[in-house]
Amino acid sequence: MKSRRRPYSEQRPTDIGDGVWSVPVPIPGNPLGYTLIYAIESPSGPVLVDAGWNHPDAWLALRDGLSTAGMDIREVRGVVVTHFHPDHAGLAGQVRQESGAWVAMHEADVALIKNLHEIEDDVRRDSQAGMLRRAGANTIEVEEVTAHRMRPPALPDRILHDRDLIDLPGRRLRTVWTPGHTPGHVCLHLEDTGRIFTGDHVLPGITPHIGIYPYDRTDVDPLGDFLGSLEKVADLGMLEALPAHEWTFQDAAARARAIGAHHEEKLLQLAALLAEAGEPLTIWEVAARMTWNRPWEDLPSMLRGMAASEAAAHLRTLEVRGVIGRTPGVDPVRFAVHS
Ligand SMILES: [Zn+2]
Numbered sequence: 001m002k003s004r005r006r007p008y009s010e011q012r013p014t015d016i017g018d019g020v021w022s023v024p025v026p027i028p029g030n031p032l033g034y035t036l037i038y039a040i041e042s043p044s045g046p047v048l049v050d051a052g053w054n055h056p057d058a059w060l061a062l063r064d065g066l067s068t069a070g071m072d073i074r075e076v077r078g079v080v081v082t083h084f085h086p087d088h089a090g091l092a093g094q095v096r097q098e099s100g101a102w103v104a105m106h107e108a109d110v111a112l113i114k115n116l117h118e119i120e121d122d123v124r125r126d127s128q129a130g131m132l133r134r135a136g137a138n139t140i141e142v143e144e145v146t147a148h149r150m151r152p153p154a155l156p157d158r159i160l161h162d163r164d165l166i167d168l169p170g171r172r173l174r175t176v177w178t179p180g181h182t183p184g185h186v187c188l189h190l191e192d193t194g195r196i197f198t199g200d201h202v203l204p205g206i207t208p209h210i211g212i213y214p215y216d217r218t219d220v221d222p223l224g225d226f227l228g229s230l231e232k233v234a235d236l237g238m239l240e241a242l243p244a245h246e247w248t249f250q251d252a253a254a255r256a257r258a259i260g261a262h263h264e265e266k267l268l269q270l271a272a273l274l275a276e277a278g279e280p281l282t283i284w285e286v287a288a289r290m291t292w293n294r295p296w297e298d299l300p301s302m303l304r305g306m307a308a309s310e311a312a313a314h315l316r317t318l319e320v321r322g323v324i325g326r327t328p329g330v331d332p333v334r335f336a337v338h339s
């Protein structure tokens with residue numbers, strides 16, 4: 001496939017038809033470059049899908065981009081946030097302040113944000129450090145990863161559930177709950193056009209981060225959820241995809257199937273890796289042996305933490321499927337294939 005990757009500097013607000021505009025908003029200092037905010041026209045003011053990173057440059061890009069589209073940020077009716085990540089939810093609070101818009105998000109991500117608002121920083125750091133140690137991280141890695149803290153986004157004032165219709169007069173914008181990348185990630189099906197806003201769930205060139213936090217959790221299976229959510233999108237049939245990063249593309253279902261196949265392949269490789277090891281491995285050891293976009297030795301601690309979380313999500317799915325198990329009574333946690 002010809003690469004359509006273009007830097008933020010080459011992105012422009014674009015009328016993509018059916019009363020929908022895409023407005024690129026920069027993510028300062030992030031290789032993803034930008035979030036595509038979508039603005040849907042309505043007689044009572046535009047509704048936005050996502051809002052962008054909370055940064056003055058991003059705010060200006062959003063305000064001016066909407067103005068290019070003939071829309072006034074002070075007249076925004078509502079913001080539907082696909083998930084709580086800062087490149088999506090970051091500016092939602094400021095848009096609400098400026099316009100009186102409602103902000104809507106799925107209940108599972110609302111619960112996460114509430115938690116982030118309530119947790120004390122030292123409690124957060126202790127529990128994160130414990131998680132890293134139990135996964136086999138070393139002292140330096142634990143210190144470097146726990147040093148970071150993100151300011152949580154504003155709490156939404158409307159809570160979404162699967163299949164809810166969004167408050168958008170004259171249009172049919174349907175919530176499609178697609179947990180995996182986050183527990184409350186949603187796609188939004190614009191049913192009167194055959195298009196779907198896919199957030200980070202289905203992207204044309206990359207696959208979203210699927211992690212598990214804490215890494216050794218046994219009550220959830222985010223990758224299993226993600227694979228189910230990919231099928232859910234595929235089952236909607238051929239829809240044009242309007243993703244939050246990269247570029248729009250024709251067939252969301254085909255891409256969803258391809259991403260699912262990619263993870264099934266990764267699961268097979270992981271099971272083989274554990275079988276070859278001949279002894280139970282920690283999450284950290286597994287992550288160090290998996291293939292990433294650069295050698296493990298070159299990954300900074302923060303990215304090692306994300307890689308470990310991704311490894312842990314794949315381990316958990318293999319465990320749920322009965323392919324592998326964790327060795328009882330050991331710390332750090334260790335996994336092995338069932339003999
Ligand atoms: Zn995300």
Ligand SMILES: [Zn+2]
Nearest residue numbers: 085087200244
């Ligand atoms: Zn994103």
